[in-house]
Amino acid sequence: xxxxxxxxxxxxxxxxxxxxxxxxxxxxxxxxxxxxxxxxxxxxxxxxxxxxxxxxxxxxxxxxxxxxxxxxxxxxxxxxxxxxxxxxxxxxxxxxxxxxxxxxxxxxxxxxxxxxxxxxxxxxxxxxxxxxxxxxxxxxxxxxxxxxxxxxxxxxxxxxxxxxxxxxxxxxxxxxxxxxxxxxxxxxxxxxxxxxxxxxxxx
Numbered sequence: 001x002x003x004x005x006x007x008x009x010x011x012x013x014x015x016x017x018x019x020x021x022x023x024x025x026x027x028x029x030x031x032x033x034x035x036x037x038x039x040x041x042x043x044x045x046x047x048x049x050x051x052x053x054x055x056x057x058x059x060x061x062x063x064x065x066x067x068x069x070x071x072x073x074x075x076x077x078x079x080x081x082x083x084x085x086x087x088x089x090x091x092x093x094x095x096x097x098x099x100x101x102x103x104x105x106x107x108x109x110x111x112x113x114x115x116x117x118x119x120x121x122x123x124x125x126x127x128x129x130x131x132x133x134x135x136x137x138x139x140x141x142x143x144x145x146x147x148x149x150x151x152x153x154x155x156x157x158x159x160x161x162x163x164x165x166x167x168x169x170x171x172x173x174x175x176x177x178x179x180x181x182x183x184x185x186x187x188x189x190x191x192x193x194x195x196x197x198x199x200x201x202x203x
Contacts, residue, residue: 001026001149001181002047006056009042016042019056022200024181026148029171031196032185038202040185041079044151047183048076060149072100075147077155081138085127089118092126093140100145112140117166131158139167150174152184156191164188168195 002024009017017039024030032040045051047058049070057064060071084092090109097105113122116136121129126137135158142150150171156164168191174180175197186192192199 001061002030002183003059004043004047004056005058007043007046007053007058008055009039009046009051010054017046017053020202024149024183026181027175027179028197029175029182029184029195031192031199032183032202033187033189033192033199034185034202040202041153043202044076044078044153044183044185048074048078048151050076050078071149072145073148074151075142075145075149076151077135077138077142078151078153081134082141083126083129083134083137086125088123088125089113089129089133089137089140090122092137093122093144096141096144102145108144109140112143115143115170116140117163132160132163135159136163136167139170146178148180150180150182150184152182154186155184156186156188164191171195 004020004022007017007020020043034040046053049065049068052067061073090113093109093112094105097109102108113119116139118136121133139155155167171182172195175182
């Protein structure tokens with residue numbers, strides 16, 4: 001589902017990602033670990049199409065992506081959730097659903113808000129959300145449209161223990177029941193150990 005072949009990204013004299021080769025299969029959870037500054041977020045942005053690689057290539061679902069090309073089959077939560085604080089949680093996800101042209105956007109939004117535990121809080125404006133609630137809302141934005149590939153950067157950030165368990169079970173179900181390919185970077189190694197099938201280590 002995801003193939004990176006010698007993926008490289010340089011910023012002037014800094015090489016952030018250096019000839020990375022990786023493969024993520026469907027129905028699996030791939031854990032990406034490494035210290036701060038190792039290039040995890042940059043690699044996720046290359047796969048998502050947010051950055052153009054300096055060298056190498058990335059393919060998603062068998063399609064080789066052109067520089068800065070993204071795919072409708074990818075759902076992303078990379079770094080900070082793209083949340084509009086002036087809108088309610090439900091409205092934030094509805095904007096994404098409408099942009100994707102989903103046939104029944106209201107039902108789709110309700111499903112993902114339920115899945116991330118924000119069914120009641122979805123009526124509140126996002127500016128009042130805690131860090132953990134914003135993280136859940138970012139996950140809901142990534143899940144809308146039933147992507148085949150999910151790219152998650154520190155998805156457990158700011159979550160309480162109940163939220164961590166909810167997200168872990170959700171990702172397990174996406175991989176096993178929907179055969180989604182999940183690539184997740186995290187420093188919460190005890191949660192990754194319970195979740196992932198394979199690891200990639202960047203240094």
